[in-house]
Amino acid sequence: MTKILALTAVTATLLHGAEAPAQDGELAKKLREAYVTAADLLVSQQDKVGAWQMGPPGKSMSSAAYTGLVLADLAGAPKDLRAKYQAVIDKASAFLVSKANKDGSFGEGPTGAFMKTYTTGIVLMALATEDREKHAGLIRGAQAYLKNNQMKEEGVFRGGNGYGDEKPRVVDGKVVTVQESTPNISVTGWAAEGLQASGLPQDDEYWKLVKEFVRRCQNSSETNTDKAFIAALKEKGLSIGDDGGLFYAPVADPGASKAGTRKIADKEVIMSYGAMTYDGIKTYLYAGLQKDSPEVKAAMDWVRKNYTVSSHPGFVFDAKQRHHLRGVYHYYLVMAKALVAYGENPLETFDGKKHDWPAELGEQLLKTFKESKWINENPAWYEGDSILVTSYVLGTLDIVLKHLK
Numbered sequence: 139m140t141k142i143l144a145l146t147a148v149t150a151t152l153l154h155g156a157e158a159p160a161q162d163g164e165l166a167k168k169l170r171e172a173y174v175t176a177a178d179l180l181v182s183q184q185d186k187v188g189a190w191q192m193g194p195p196g197k198s199m200s201s202a203a204y205t206g207l208v209l210a211d212l213a214g215a216p217k218d219l220r221a222k223y224q225a226v227i228d229k230a231s232a233f234l235v236s237k238a239n240k241d242g243s244f245g246e247g248p249t250g251a252f253m254k255t256y257t258t259g260i261v262l263m264a265l266a267t268e269d270r271e272k273h274a275g276l277i278r279g280a281q282a283y284l285k286n287n288q289m290k291e292e293g294v295f296r297g298g299n300g301y302g303d304e305k306p307r308v309v310d311g312k313v314v315t316v317q318e319s320t321p322n323i324s325v326t327g328w329a330a331e332g333l334q335a336s337g338l339p340q341d342d343e344y345w346k347l348v349k350e351f352v353r354r355c356q357n358s359s360e361t362n363t364d365k366a367f368i369a370a371l372k373e374k375g376l377s378i379g380d381d382g383g384l385f386y387a388p389v390a391d392p393g394a395s396k397a398g399t400r401k402i403a404d405k406e407v408i409m410s411y412g413a414m415t416y417d418g419i420k421t422y423l424y425a426g427l428q429k430d431s432p433e434v435k436a437a438m439d440w441v442r443k444n445y446t447v448s449s450h451p452g453f454v455f456d457a458k459q460r461h462h463l464r465g466v467y468h469y470y471l472v473m474a475k476a477l478v479a480y481g482e483n484p485l486e487t488f489d490g491k492k493h494d495w496p497a498e499l500g501e502q503l504l505k506t507f508k509e510s511k512w513i514n515e516n517p518a519w520y521e522g523d524s525i526l527v528t529s530y531v532l533g534t535l536d537i538v539l540k541h542l543k
Contacts, residue, residue, distance in 0.1 A: 162497060162542040169500050172507050173219065173535050176528050179510040180208055181226050183525060188233035190525050192246070202237045202244045203257045204525055205230050206264035211532035213268040216539055231268055234261055235276065242279030245302070255287055255302030256325045262332030270336060277336045284329045285344050289351075294367045294388040295321040297351030299329040322387040323355050327417035327472065334424040345425035349433075352418050352425075354388035357381050357410050358436040364388070376406050382436030383410020383444070383452070384418035397452045411452025413469040415440050416476035423479045438480065442488045447473075447495075447502040463516040467530040470499060474537040483541065496541040503531055503538075 185191055189200035190208055209230040212223045220227070237244055244261040245254040262280040265273040287302060289295045298321025319325075330348060338344065356362050357379035370390035371377060376399065385408045386396045397409040419437045427434050444451040449462035450469045456462060477485065477495055484492035506512060512531045514521035521527050 165497060165500050165504075166539060166542050168504055169535055169539060170216075170219070172504060173215070173532060173539070174222075175510045176507070176512065177212065177215075177219070177223060177532060180525065180528055180532075181223065184208075184226060184229065187236075188229035188231075190230075190529075192523075192525075199248070200233070201246060202234060202250070203246060203253065203260050204529065205233055206244075206257070206260040207526070207529035207533065209234065210260070210264040210267045211529055211536060213264065214533070214536045216536075227268060231265070231273075234265065235273070237261075238276055238279065242276075242281075242283035243302070244280070253301045255284065255299045255319075256328055258283055258302070259299070259325070259328035259330075259332040263328075263335045266332070266336035281333060281336060281338055284333060285342070288329075288344055288347060289321050290347065294354055294364060294370070295351070297326075297347035297349070298322065298387075299326045301325055320387055320389065321351065323352065323384060323414045323417050323421075324386065326351060327421055330421045330424050331475070340424075340426040348421060349425045349427065351388075352384070352421055353433060355384050355386070355414065356418060356433065356436065357383050357385065357407060357440075358433070361433050361436065376408060379405065379407035379410065381410055381440050381443070382415075382438075383440035384414040384437060385410055386414055409452055410440055412444065412450050413465055413472050415444075415452075416469070416472040420472065420476040420479045423476075429480060434480075439488075442486070445485065445487045445493060445495075447498050460516040463514055465514075465519045465521060466516075467512065467514055467521055467527045467534075468519065470503070471530045471534045474499060474534045478537055478541065483543075494543060496538045497543070499534065500538045500542065503535065 180190070183190060185200055187200055188205070190204040191198040192201035192204050193199055209227060212227050213220060234244065237250060239245060239250050243254045243258045244250065245257050246252040258280050262277060262284070265277055270277060284299065287299065289298050300319030300321045302319060326348060333344060353361050354364050354367050359378050359380055362378050367388050367390065368378060374390045374392065376390060376392065379402060387394065392399045395408045397411040399406050400409050415437055419434060422431070422434050422437070449455060450464055450466040453461045453464050477483070483496065484494050486492050511524040512527045513524040514527055
């Protein structure tokens with residue numbers, strides 16, 4: 139995997155330039171107009187069963203995850219916009235209710251057996267955003283599923299959630315269904331998002347275990363002290379870094395790192411990157427850690443060194459291959475969620491600048507709005523799909539529109 143270089147906010151400004159943000163009144167007006175235009179296009183793509191489809195033309199099928207993302211967007215929109223799309227919300231909600239599995243989960247595919255943890259986290263967030271009381275039974279079932287499928291065995295994955303694909307395996311001469319997926323910060327972040335949105339108490343055992351997992355994905359020798367993981371890294375010639383950011387999963391394999399590795403001083407470390415760092419921050423805060431905890435402070439220090447809205451920090455700028463845009467719209471969404479949870483605006487970075495991040499993020503999203511939708515020039519991680527990317531952006535705008543000063 140291509141080795142990468144984290145972009146600082148100063149470097150990003152030099153590469154991409156900086157413009158003074160519009161007055162918030164004008165900006166909010168433009169963002170609302172873009173929101174309605176994009177949402178109207180999404181509404182036109184809702185299928186007859188109330189879902190949005192995932193997959194290439196001719197092979198696509200109704201997706202619970204995509205539908206959950208759009209439902210959460212529209213249900214979480216400012217009140218007047220939610221009212222405009224209420225019929226669409228009702229239809230999407232009915233589809234999701236129909237896709238509930240007996241074990242409390244929601245999944246993809248014709249049997250609902252694929253990507254169950256990932257999908258359940260998103261659907262739980264959506265149903266809780268739409269109406270927690272109305273969906274109380276389904277919410278309890280989804281919460282139980284996510285908690286039951288959190289890794290609890292001792293080891294580096296303890297406390298995490300993986301995608302949740304189910305596959306048949308022969309165990310003791312019997313065919314049983316088991317989950318096969320590596321726990322990672324991204325899916326764990328979606329599970330935590332759903333559990334927090336649906337009101338899981340902070341004293342629940344889930345949050346205690348999830349903090350253990352997130353620490354193992356942090357480049358901080360102060361907090362990431364798991365001896366088994368550190369030993370596994372050493373065996374592969376790797377070390378824990380000390381920039382405070384987070385990476386995808388506690389896997390001691392350079393090839394498994396989404397952002398690659400880099401030599402820092404005399405250490406080869408798994409590189410931190412934006413989306414996972416913000417996912418880690420919000421998950422720590424949801425789990426009850428305070429802003430001044432060593433974990434959150436270290437991650438926010440990384441943010442203060444690498445803050446930018448023009449690219450995905452942690453991925454090298456490349457005008458041809460566009461590596462700096464890899465997963466950038468998911469990055470925007472988790473950035474907004476994390477900074478709201480952290481509660482700092484303007485955000486002061488280590489170069490002494492103060493950033494009105496909702497305004498800066500809104501300005502950036504207007505720049506990239508084309509043909510009534512958003513789509514990533516770098517199609518990695520499914521961001522070549524305008525339905526997915528636009529759903530990320532509408533979720534981001536739900537936050538931005540509520541926090542413009």
